[in-house]
Amino acid sequence: xxxxxxxxxxxxxxxxxxxxxxxxxxxxxxxxxxxxxxxxxxxxxxxxxxxxxxxxxxxxxxxxxxxxxxxxxxxxxxxxxxxxxxxxxxxxxxxxxxxxxxxxxxxxxxxxxxxxxxxxxxxxxxxxxxxxxxxxxxxxxxxxxxxxxxxxxxxxxxxxxxxxxxxxxxxxxxxxxxxxxxxxxxxxxxxxxxxxxxxxxxxxxxxxxxxxxxxxxxxxxxxxxxxxxxxxxxxxxxxxxxxxxxxxxxxxxxxxxxxxxxxxxxxxxxxxxxxxxxxxxxxxxxxxxxxxxxxxxxxxxxxxxxxxxxxxxxxxxxxxxxxxxxxxxxxxxxxxxxxxxxxxxxxxxxxxxxxxxxxxxxxxxxxxxxxxxxxxxxxxxxxxxxxxxxxxxxxxxxxxxxxxxxxxxxxxxxxxxxxxxxxxxxxxxxxxxxxxxxxxxxxxxxxxxxxxxxxxxxxxxxxxxxxxxxxxxxxxxxxxxxxxxxxxxxxxxxxxxxxxxxxxxxxxxxxxxxxxxxxxxxxxxxxxxxxxxxxxxxxxxxxxxxxxxxxxxxxxxxxxxxxxxxxxxxxxxxxxxxx
Ligand code: COA
Numbered sequence: 001x002x003x004x005x006x007x008x009x010x011x012x013x014x015x016x017x018x019x020x021x022x023x024x025x026x027x028x029x030x031x032x033x034x035x036x037x038x039x040x041x042x043x044x045x046x047x048x049x050x051x052x053x054x055x056x057x058x059x060x061x062x063x064x065x066x067x068x069x070x071x072x073x074x075x076x077x078x079x080x081x082x083x084x085x086x087x088x089x090x091x092x093x094x095x096x097x098x099x100x101x102x103x104x105x106x107x108x109x110x111x112x113x114x115x116x117x118x119x120x121x122x123x124x125x126x127x128x129x130x131x132x133x134x135x136x137x138x139x140x141x142x143x144x145x146x147x148x149x150x151x152x153x154x155x156x157x158x159x160x161x162x163x164x165x166x167x168x169x170x171x172x173x174x175x176x177x178x179x180x181x182x183x184x185x186x187x188x189x190x191x192x193x194x195x196x197x198x199x200x201x202x203x204x205x206x207x208x209x210x211x212x213x214x215x216x217x218x219x220x221x222x223x224x225x226x227x228x229x230x231x232x233x234x235x236x237x238x239x240x241x242x243x244x245x246x247x248x249x250x251x252x253x254x255x256x257x258x259x260x261x262x263x264x265x266x267x268x269x270x271x272x273x274x275x276x277x278x279x280x281x282x283x284x285x286x287x288x289x290x291x292x293x294x295x296x297x298x299x300x301x302x303x304x305x306x307x308x309x310x311x312x313x314x315x316x317x318x319x320x321x322x323x324x325x326x327x328x329x330x331x332x333x334x335x336x337x338x339x340x341x342x343x344x345x346x347x348x349x350x351x352x353x354x355x356x357x358x359x360x361x362x363x364x365x366x367x368x369x370x371x372x373x374x375x376x377x378x379x380x381x382x383x384x385x386x387x388x389x390x391x392x393x394x395x396x397x398x399x400x401x402x403x404x405x406x407x408x409x410x411x412x413x414x415x416x417x418x419x420x421x422x423x424x425x426x427x428x429x430x431x432x433x434x435x436x437x438x439x440x441x442x443x444x445x446x447x448x449x450x451x452x453x454x455x456x457x458x459x460x461x462x463x464x465x466x467x468x469x470x471x472x473x474x475x476x477x478x479x480x481x482x483x484x485x486x487x488x489x490x491x492x493x494x495x496x497x498x499x500x501x502x503x504x505x506x507x508x509x510x511x512x513x514x515x516x517x518x519x520x521x522x523x524x525x526x527x528x529x530x531x532x533x534x535x536x537x538x539x540x541x542x543x544x545x546x547x548x549x550x551x552x553x554x555x556x557x558x559x560x561x562x563x564x565x566x567x568x569x570x571x572x573x574x575x576x577x578x579x
Contacts, residue, residue: 037351037352037354037356037370037371037372037377038319038351038352038354038372039354040352040354040355040356040370040371041354041355041356041357042322042352042353042354043343043346043347043350043353043354043355044343044347045321045322045323045343045344045347045348045353046323047327047330047331047340047344051340054338054340055327055330055331055340056330057334057338058329058330058331058332058333058334058338058340058483059329059330060334061332061334061338061483062329062330062332062334062482062483062531063329065332065481065482065483065516066329066482066530068482068517069482069517069528069530072116072119072517073115075119075125075127076115076116076119076127076128078127079096079097079127079128079149079151079152080127080149080151080152080153081151084151084152085151087151088150088151092150092226092248093247093248094150094184094225094226094248094292095225095292096149096151097132097147097148097149097150097151097182097184098132100147100182100225100292100296101132101136101145101147101182103292103293103296103297104138104145104180104182104223104296104299104300105136105137105138105143105145106136106137106138106139106140108136108137109136109554110134110135110136110137111134111135111136111554112132112133112134112527113133113134113135113167113168113171113526113527114128114129114133114164114167114520114523114525114526114527115128115132115527116128116517116520116521116527116528117129117160117163117164117520117521117522117523118130118158118160118161118164118521119517119521120517120518120521121158121160121521121522123158123191123192126152126153126158126160126161127149127152128149128152129158129160129161129163129164129523130148130149130152130153130155130156130157130158130160130161131146131147131148131149131155131157131161131164131165132145132146132147132149133145133146133147133164133165133167133168134168135171135175135177135554135558138178138180138299138300138303138304139300139303139304139310140310141178141303141304141306141308141309141310142175142177142558143177143178143179143180143303144168144169144171144172144175144177144178144179144180145168145179145180145181145182146164146165146168146169146179146180146181146182147181147182147184148182148183148184148185148226149184150184150185150186150226150227153186153189154185154186154227155184155185155186155226155227155232156185156186156187156188156189156190157185157187157188157189157196157203157231157232158189158192158196159192159195159196159202160521160522160523161189161196162196162201162202162203162205162206163201163523164523165206166201166205166206166209167523167526169206169209169210169213171476171477171526172213172218173209173212173213173216173218174451174474174476175451175476175558176216176218177218177558178218178219178220178221178303178306178308179213179218179219179220179221180220180221180222180223180299180303181220181221181222181223181235181236181239182222182223182225183222183223183224183225183226183228183232183235183236184225184226184227184228185226185227185228185229185232185235186227186229186230186232187228187229187230187231187232187233188203188230188231197231203231204231206234206235207231207234207235207238210234210235210238210239211238214238214240219240219303219306219308220238220239220240221239221240221241221242221243221299221302221303222235222236222239222241222242222243223242223243223244223245223249223289223295223296223299224236224242224243224244224245224249224250224251224275224278224285225245225248225249225292225295226248226249226250227250227255227269228249228250228251228252229250229252229253229254229255230253230254233251233252233253236251236284236285237251237284241286241287241302242284242285242286242287243285243286243287243288243289243295243298243299243302244275244278244279244285244287244288244289244295245275245289245290245291245292245294245295246274246275246276246288246289246290246291247270247274247275248275248292249274249275249278249285250269250270250272250273250274250275251273251278251284251285252269252272252273255269255272256268256269256272259272275288275289276288317375318351318352318372318374318375319351319352319354320351320352321347321348321349321350321351321352321353321535322347322352322353323344323347323348323353324348325348325349325531325532325534325535326532327348328345328348328349328531328532328534329530329531329532331344331345331348331531332457332458332481332483332531333414333457333458333459333483334483335458335459335485335490335492336414336416336417336458336459336490339385339414339458341384342367342382342383342384342412342414342457343355343367343382343384345382345412345457346367346371346380346382346412349373349534349535349552350371350372350373350380351371351372351373351374351375352372354371354372355369355370355371355380356369356370356371357369358370358394358398358401359394359397359398362390362394363388363389363390363391363392363393363394363395364384364385364391365383365384365385365386365387365388365390365391366381366382366383366384366385366387366391366392366394366395367380367381367382367384368380368381368382368394368395368398369398370407373410373535373552373553373556374535374552374553374556374557376408376556376557377407377408378407378408378409378410378556379398379399379401379402379407379408379409379410380409380410380412381395381398381399381409381410381411381412381468381469382411382412383412383413383414383415383457383458383464383468385416386416386464387415387416387434387438387441387464387467387468388434388437389430389433389434389437390437392434392437392438392440392441392467393437393440393441395441395444395445395467396437396440396441396443396444399441399444399445399448400444400448402448402450403444403447403448403449403450406450407450408450408451408452408453408556409448409450409451409452409453409469410452410453410454410455410552410556411452411453411454411455411468411469411475412455412457413454413455413456413457413458413459413460413465413468413469413470414456414457414458414459415458415459415460415461415462415464415465415468416459416461416462416464416490417459417461417462417487417488417489417490417493435463438463438464438467441467442466442467442473445466445467445468445469445473446473446474451476451555451558452469452473452474452475452476453475453476453477453478453479453552453555453556454468454469454470454471454475454477454478454479455478455479455480455481455534455552456478456479456480456481456484456486456516456525457481457483457484457531458481458483458484458485459484459485459490460480460484460485460486460487460519461485461486461487461488461489461490462488462489471524471525476555476558477526477555478525478526479525479526479527479528479529480516480519480520480525480527480528480529481516481528481529481530481531481534482516482517482528482530483516483531484516484519484528485514485515485516486514486515486516486518486519486524487510487513487514489510491507491508491510491511491513491514492507492511494506494507494510516528534552535552535553
């Protein structure tokens with residue numbers, strides 16, 4: 001145990017580190033690293049003729065994945081379907097959720113998260129989980145948005161809706177972003193109340209998080225642009241500033257039908273909890289907006305006055321990769337046997353295809369090194385085979401290095417489902433050491449406080465996926481390519497002691513469950529992105545071709561923003577669910 005004197009010396013050293021003159025502090029400005037990255041060695045991204053058959057097999061597989069991706073995207077864009085859209089716009093005279101976001105956000109790129117959440121669940125399809133979430137700018141300030149889509153069962157909250165809202169709040173907290181809620185919800189989806197009400201990570205957690213985020217000085221604004229019934233009533237009432245739209249917004253714990261049933265009294269929604277009542281009598285809201293347009297304009301004004309600095313203008317002073325991004329589908333592995341050198345992928349993602357490799361000749365099953373993405377310096381950790389003992393030690397070293405230098409980390413994950421079986425006792429002992437080394441890497445990843453992004457480019461299997469910053473290791477964002485497979489073991493190698501029929505049935509089940517869209521439907525990630533769009537365009541935009549944003553660009557910009565405008569957070573004595 002350290003002596004008191006040693007402990008005191010350590011404390012003095014720690015304090016003096018915080019008191020370094022600014023010239024001695026770590027540089028987090030983009031310009032320096034950007035210039036340095038321009039001189040890094042250029043990767044050779046040429047695909048050798050002997051690998052053309054692998055490339056062709058991957059391309060065919062990626063094309064199938066792309067078709068599925070586009071089909072699902074189309075489905076999601078229609079929300080609750082034609083009748084529900086008519087009811088929403090014609091009868092209820094409300095704007096569609098994407099039109100609302102268009103009015104709320106700057107006329108710039110933004111990123112929608114997890115659009116496939118809610119598709120094909122045991123309780124049916126809930127397009128976009130009935131609630132759009134993402135990150136966009138308002139008056140130049142990055143904000144998280146959470147917007148109910150009332151065309152999906154009146155905007156009621158399913159278990160997956162709650163999960164999506166909690167994830168959006170987690171992103172807001174991790175990246176310290178103001179949050180805007182557009183509330184239009186009939187409260188809990190009653191038939192599933194047992195799965196969304198009682199537990200810790202259920203509906204009430206949204207309100208708990210609102211309180212904790214406020215205490216941590218993360219501004220939150222709500223616009224009541226529809227029904228806020230029952231639990232839905234607490235989102236606007238717990239936000240710091242709330243706007244309600246006349247004749248459209250209502251807030252009550254139980255609507256007129258329940259009042260009638262309980263008391264026999266007939267009362268209109270407007271009298272029970274309309275805009276005038278809440279802005280003039282109850283004081284539940286702070287601003288009355290005569291129209292929806294006016295409400296979003298007011299929300300923008302509020303965000304402009306939260307005393308956050310706008311993001312500095314983005315630089316365009318960086319080089320595009322030298323190799324064609326449209327070749328990425330051919331490099332997206334169909335399965336583990338179709339995996340090519342990961343540097344072929346890196347050469348199509350990083351600026352100028354330039355990469356300064358770290359420990360190039362050691363533990364080569366993992367590639368580590370520095371590169372820039374759109375001018376932002378990142379540390380890259382990329383699977384290039386089984387995460388061996390040496391590869392794990394290298395990964396551990398590199399992650400600690402980036403953490404010490406405050407460089408965001410980008411993990412490209414393609415993990416094996418199972419280490420090859422040891423042929424003898426010596427090999428078995430070697431594998432045991434591998435577990436220990438992987439555990440060290442896991443510890444380094446878990447404890448690294450720098451921002452982390454994970455991109456699953458192939459397999460996300462077994463224990464190796466944890467060391468490669470899988471979902472349970474809390475990366476700030478995790479995206480999947482559509483060819484990705486997420487399962488504890490590779491479905492094709494899953495064996496049972498039962499009959500061959502049972503084995504086939506198990507493998508079929510695992511195959512379905514390991515699909516990227518299955519993962520995204522359950523919010524095990526932040527969205528599926530096409531390989532060729534990784535750097536160039538966004539997952540989905542309000543109006544196709546209008547405002548799109550690459551997930552990596554956004555994530556890396558956010559991280560740079562986070563590092564350059566660090567706001568120390570004062571603890572409010574509560575622990576947030578994300579931490
Ligand atoms: N649970 C389950 N389903 C619900 C629901 C709820 N809380 N609230 C609405 N729905 C369903 C309706 O059954 C309808 O389904 P359908 O399209 O299959 O027919 C759909 O959502 C739309 O509802 P509808 O009433 O036709 O639309 P609307 O736009 O006129 O009104 C609401 C929407 C949310 C204002 C209204 O449905 C309402 O007040 N619901 C009750 C809210 C409530 O009491 N919640 C308590 C939860 S604890």
